Amino acid sequence: xxxxxxxxxxxxxxVALAEKRNDLVVLDADLAAATKTGIFKKAYPDRFFDCxxxxxxxxxxxxxxATTGKLVFASTFAMFAAGRAYEIxxxxxxxxxxxxxxxxxxxxxxxxxxxxxxxCNEDIALMRTIPGMTVINPADDVEAKxxxxxxxxxxxxxxxxxxxxxxxxxxxxxxYKFEVGKGIQLRKGDDVTIIATGLMVAQALAAAxxxxxxxxxxxxxxxxxxxxxxxxxxxxxxxxxxxxxxxEEHSIIGGLGSAVCEVLxxxxxxxxxxxxxxDVFGHSGPAxxxxxxFGLCSENIINTVKKVxxx
Amino acid sequence: MxxxxxxxxxxxxxxxxxxxxxxxxxxxSGHPGGSLSIADTLTYLYFARMNIDPKDPQMPERDxxxxxxxHTAPALYSVLANRGFFPVEELKTLRHIDSxxxxxxxxxxxxxxxxxxxxxxxxxxxxxxMALSGKLSNDYxxxxxxxxxxxxxxxxxxxxxxxAAHYQLDNLCIVVDNNGLQIDGKIKDVMSPxxxxxxxxxxxxxxxxxxxxxxxxxxxxxxxxxxxxxxxxAIIQKSIKGKxxxxxxxxxxxxxxxxNEEQYNQAKAELEEQLAKLS
Numbered sequence: 407x408x409x410x411x412x413x414x415x416x417x418x419x420x421v422a423l424a425e426k427r428n429d430l431v432v433l434d435a436d437l438a439a440a441t442k443t444g445i446f447k448k449a450y451p452d453r454f455f456d457c458x459x460x461x462x463x464x465x466x467x468x469x470x471x472a473t474t475g476k477l478v479f480a481s482t483f484a485m486f487a488a489g490r491a492y493e494i495x496x497x498x499x500x501x502x503x504x505x506x507x508x509x510x511x512x513x514x515x516x517x518x519x520x521x522x523x524x525x526c527n528e529d530i531a532l533m534r535t536i537p538g539m540t541v542i543n544p545a546d547d548v549e550a551k552x553x554x555x556x557x558x559x560x561x562x563x564x565x566x567x568x569x570x571x572x573x574x575x576x577x578x579x580x581x582y583k584f585e586v587g588k589g590i591q592l593r594k595g596d597d598v599t600i601i602a603t604g605l606m607v608a609q610a611l612a613a614a615x616x617x618x619x620x621x622x623x624x625x626x627x628x629x630x631x632x633x634x635x636x637x638x639x640x641x642x643x644x645x646x647x648x649x650x651x652x653x654e655e656h657s658i659i660g661g662l663g664s665a666v667c668e669v670l671x672x673x674x675x676x677x678x679x680x681x682x683x684x685d686v687f688g689h690s691g692p693a694x695x696x697x698x699x700f701g702l703c704s705e706n707i708i709n710t711v712k713k714v715x716x717x
Numbered sequence: 718m719x720x721x722x723x724x725x726x727x728x729x730x731x732x733x734x735x736x737x738x739x740x741x742x743x744x745x746s747g748h749p750g751g752s753l754s755i756a757d758t759l760t761y762l763y764f765a766r767m768n769i770d771p772k773d774p775q776m777p778e779r780d781x782x783x784x785x786x787x788h789t790a791p792a793l794y795s796v797l798a799n800r801g802f803f804p805v806e807e808l809k810t811l812r813h814i815d816s817x818x819x820x821x822x823x824x825x826x827x828x829x830x831x832x833x834x835x836x837x838x839x840x841x842x843x844x845x846x847m848a849l850s851g852k853l854s855n856d857y858x859x860x861x862x863x864x865x866x867x868x869x870x871x872x873x874x875x876x877x878x879x880x881a882a883h884y885q886l887d888n889l890c891i892v893v894d895n896n897g898l899q900i901d902g903k904i905k906d907v908m909s910p911x912x913x914x915x916x917x918x919x920x921x922x923x924x925x926x927x928x929x930x931x932x933x934x935x936x937x938x939x940x941x942x943x944x945x946x947x948x949x950x951a952i953i954q955k956s957i958k959g960k961x962x963x964x965x966x967x968x969x970x971x972x973x974x975x976x977n978e979e980q981y982n983q984a985k986a987e988l989e990e991q992l993a994k995l996s
Binding site for chain 1: 777781783823824825831832833835836838839840841842843844845846847848849850851853854856872873876877879880883884
């Protein structure tokens with residue numbers, strides 16, 4: 407299977423978008439080479455503005471540009487977009503409900519060698535609490551590009567989460583359709599529901615395939631839009647399987663797992679088991695090794711499913 | 718400045734101050750001190766300088782103003798109301814539960830408010846974005862931002878100061894309302910931002926220092942801003958917190974306190990007397 411980091415998809419999608427939208431402006435905070443907005447900068451230097459290492463100001467500038475009606479993407483690492491600039495995103499973008507797209511890259515533990523200071527496992531939790539903020543976490547190249555193109559036409563603040571690590575491309579660009587707020591049923595099964603997001607969707611699919619060989623049929627759901635979340639797909643699956651596992655490259659507090667628990671406990675109480683970063687900081691190391699160590703891999707999903715089902 | 722125009726502006730500023738007192742008194746909370754210190758400059762901008770139309774608050778080519786020191790919303794609301802964006806009578810609903818006049822400005826609710834503010838240090842960044850956007854599409858509107866002198870203790874202000882100079886945003890002009898007081902005391906005692914003028918000069922700005930209660934000086938400062946090619950302008954205005962109400966002047970206790978009935982009556986009487994003298 408081909409692989410590509412969703413940050414790369416993001417940079418390429420911005421170039422494609424610029425061909426359609428001559429009001430597109432892209433901002434970065436001295437990380438264009440890493441966030442891949444550098445691809446856009448090279449193609450459209452007049453519409454790219456580096457804000458320097460000043461994320462708070464960048465988010466405010468993005469807000470100001472949005473008040474004039476232009477389409478603006480602001481990019482930096484998830485740690486600084488959602489973390490450092492949280493209150494600016496909340497008050498200057500969220501509160502006035504401005505049409506700013508935040509392209510946050512290097513989310514999660516798969517940042518790798520840079521270590522815990524840069525491994526943001528809290529961004530979904532933070533962004534999800536801002537009223538009116540849409541939160542998107544694409545799983546692969548196809549989904550990431552589709553998300554950028556779709557959200558460009560959607561009016562309102564949006565947080566888009568991209569990764570550093572090359573991710574398997576499992577979606578078919580010919581048939582894939584991105585609908586904001588709609589989960590995608592990737593596999594049907596009646597024994598257990600596996601709900602995954604971002605980088606973990608491919609792992610969930612791999613786990614489901616192996617589980618099927620063991621006679622366990624898993625429902626696999628890709629939740630690319632964490633907010634607003636697709637309640638129906640979650641409730642309907644839980645009704646069929648009675649057992650839900652969530653998988654995310656994010657803290658188990660406040661992210662996909664929490665969102666799924668909120669939906670189910672209010673609508674159809676079901677046992678939910680969360681796989682994610684277990685309320686700890688990460689550390690340096692190669693991304694694939696870290697993902698294994700923190701249980702963000704198909705093996706841990708399989709073991710968790712077996713344990714939950716008592717098999 | 719023409720003497721007639723000046724007198725008219727002074728009259729309007731007195732009405733604006735009455736509106737501030739009316740709002741804060743009826744709200745039983747709010748920030749009169751910094752509202753009164755910026756009242757003259759805001760009056761000048763909305764009545765003599767800015768290209769705006771109260772009948773078309775969203776006019777694309779309008780000049781923009783961001784009240785970065787958002788807690789002085791009573792001043793902005795009073796200016797907007799007196800300029801005809803909404804009824805002056807509505808000022809009495811300031812901070813009330815069913816009012817659109819929120820404690821701090823909100824762009825979606827109140828006609829004439831270009832940006833939601835209140836969390837200090839953020840408005841100047843939004844103003845930079847508006848100015849950059851204007852440059853990008855060759856729109857010739859100007860962007861103004863009003864900052865408090867305590868507000869510039871926020872680091873984001875200096876991120877924005879660097880940005881505005883770097884991108885040569887000469888369509889941007891900020892006013893630093895240097896009334897010398899912040900909640901915890903004198904700014905020089907709490908966390909001195911002095912020398913303010915030298916700091917902005919070092920950041921590459923055109924800097925003008927004026928008396929913020931002198932309409933001639935105010936006008937000259939904004940003229941200077943329009944002439945300063947390739948540089949944003951910072952007008953550092955010396956002002957008096959609580960200006961126009963004798964017992965509020967230069968008193969830190971009036972930063973965020975509403976007058977009681979007796980104080981309200983006295984403030985109103987003083988401002989009405991000033992208004993009468995000017996007619």
